[in-house]
Amino acid sequence: MLFNTEFFIKTFFTALKGLPVTLKITLMALILSLPLGFLFAVIRLKEKSFAKRMVSVYVSFIRGTPIVVQILVIYSIVPSILSVVIKRFNLPFNIFDINPILYAYIVFTLNTTATLSETFRSALVTVDKGQLEAAEAAGLTRFQGYRRIIIPQALVAAIPNICTTTTNLIKSTSLAFLMTVKDITAVAKVEAAYGYNYIEAYLDIWIIYILICILVEFAFKRLEKRLKVYKTAAAS
Amino acid sequence: MLEVKNVHKAFGKNEVLKGVDLQVDKGDVVVILGPSGSGKTTLLRCINFLEKADQGELIFNGQHYPFDKVTKKDILNIRKKTAFVFQNYNLFNNKTALENVTEGLIIGRKVPKEEAIRIGKKSLDKVGLSDKYDSYPSQLSGGQQQRVGIARAIAVNPDVILFDEPTSALDPELIGEVLEVMKLLAKEGTTMMIVTHEMSFAEEVASKVVFMDGGSVVEVGTPRDIFHNPKEQRTQQFLRRIIKNFDYVI
Numbered sequence: 001m002l003f004n005t006e007f008f009i010k011t012f013f014t015a016l017k018g019l020p021v022t023l024k025i026t027l028m029a030l031i032l033s034l035p036l037g038f039l040f041a042v043i044r045l046k047e048k049s050f051a052k053r054m055v056s057v058y059v060s061f062i063r064g065t066p067i068v069v070q071i072l073v074i075y076s077i078v079p080s081i082l083s084v085v086i087k088r089f090n091l092p093f094n095i096f097d098i099n100p101i102l103y104a105y106i107v108f109t110l111n112t113t114a115t116l117s118e119t120f121r122s123a124l125v126t127v128d129k130g131q132l133e134a135a136e137a138a139g140l141t142r143f144q145g146y147r148r149i150i151i152p153q154a155l156v157a158a159i160p161n162i163c164t165t166t167t168n169l170i171k172s173t174s175l176a177f178l179m180t181v182k183d184i185t186a187v188a189k190v191e192a193a194y195g196y197n198y199i200e201a202y203l204d205i206w207i208i209y210i211l212i213c214i215l216v217e218f219a220f221k222r223l224e225k226r227l228k229v230y231k232t233a234a235a236s
Numbered sequence: 237m238l239e240v241k242n243v244h245k246a247f248g249k250n251e252v253l254k255g256v257d258l259q260v261d262k263g264d265v266v267v268i269l270g271p272s273g274s275g276k277t278t279l280l281r282c283i284n285f286l287e288k289a290d291q292g293e294l295i296f297n298g299q300h301y302p303f304d305k306v307t308k309k310d311i312l313n314i315r316k317k318t319a320f321v322f323q324n325y326n327l328f329n330n331k332t333a334l335e336n337v338t339e340g341l342i343i344g345r346k347v348p349k350e351e352a353i354r355i356g357k358k359s360l361d362k363v364g365l366s367d368k369y370d371s372y373p374s375q376l377s378g379g380q381q382q383r384v385g386i387a388r389a390i391a392v393n394p395d396v397i398l399f400d401e402p403t404s405a406l407d408p409e410l411i412g413e414v415l416e417v418m419k420l421l422a423k424e425g426t427t428m429m430i431v432t433h434e435m436s437f438a439e440e441v442a443s444k445v446v447f448m449d450g451g452s453v454v455e456v457g458t459p460r461d462i463f464h465n466p467k468e469q470r471t472q473q474f475l476r477r478i479i480k481n482f483d484y485v486i
Contacts, residue, residue: 137286148328
């Protein structure tokens with residue numbers, strides 16, 4: 001078994017063609033999950049309510065099941081539901097025309113929202129209750145107080161965990177091939193299958209993933225540094 | 237100008253305020269004294285709706301606000317005409333001293349930014365912090381932070397400033413600078429309600445002293461009445477404990 005260097009280099013660039021899909025899933029999941037996760041965190045911090053129980057059941061469900069199972073469940077259930085809906089209302093499109101990336105959006109958003117809601121919940125409790133009281137006493141509405149005082153401080157505490165969630169999300173998108181989504185991993189697998197060059201292909205995507213994650217980490221570090229200027233100012 | 241009637245507040249089964257009445261006129265410096273757990277702080281917080289009183293009514297600038305019927309809008313409007321100075325300062329940690337002072341003006345009261353900055357700087361100058369505009373709370377001492385807290389309160393030109401034990405969290409050598417600022421405000425005729433344990437300060441600045449115990453007002457009077465001629469036994473006992481060698485007969 002020889003290491004096919006030529007194939008290794010060629011596949012690296014072929015696999016990169018899957019990069020937009022990987023990034024699209026990641027970004028879409030993040031864009032939807034950040035506000036949703038924050039909302040769920042606020043709900044969970046409130047006093048007893050029905051919504052609070054629902055959110056906590058949801059988080060337990062997501063946390064308590066492997067993402068592979070979530071993918072398989074969503075990928076089999078959602079199309080069935082959709083096809084019933086399509087038939088019922090005589091909608092003019094075919095269930096098989098739906099881009100499977102849609103299912104990926106759903107799974108990864110559900111998953112990331114659960115994780116981020118816990119991240120935000122723990123970050124919000126690090127901000128002293130007095131900060132919101134002071135904001136309200138200063139004549140700000142609760143919403144303004146959250147936006148201008150609480151969230152900027154909570155973000156500083158949340159950033160390292162949001163970074164971890166993001167890198168985990170990027171890595172998890174490699175499972176999207178189970179839904180026939182053509183991301184980096186899927187492209188590499190297909191390439192490898194022609195001539196059984198799995199080692200080369202897997203090493204390729206191994207490098208791609210680590211490069212992306214290093215970039216993400218770097219970006220978050222920069223962001224963290226900027227956000228916590230008010231904390232580090234004392235040292236200078 | 238500000239009056240509360242029959243304020244009741246309970247935390248669970250613990251009744252903290254049992255029907256408090258209190259009146260504050262314009263220019264008054266009302267000092268509230270009392271042992272810990274007597275409900276002083278809770279009363280102050282109820283006035284600014286940081287706690288929601290169960291019963292009673294607030295009369296503010298001629299308007300009646302029953303505590304159980306007050307709307308969010310009412311609360312916001314009352315808060316825009318009052319200010320609160322906290323025991324542990326509660327400065328916005330992510331804002332500089334100047335931003336702390338201007339926040340309530342720009343965001344809360346829609347004052348134009350330049351105008352707000354001008355007022356903010358003036359307020360900080362007044363509390364002796366003209367060299368700390370751009371410092372973050374983490375760069376300031378406790379006394380400086382509390383002075384920013386006071387600047388934040390006076391900047392909005394409130395009808396009344398509520399002080400909740402403003403010096404209790406300070407190192408002894410830093411208490412003086414905060415009290416000096418408050419004395420200055422008292423001299424200028426600022427209406428204030430102050431919960432404090434600083435007896436000589438209270439005697440000096442108060443126009444009215446309120447002694448609370450067990451969730452009720454026990455005695456109200458001039459500083460002279462309360463400190464030198466208290467009528468109620470509970471007041472006498474409290475003052476004797478607080479002030480060493482206290483003698484209530486002149």
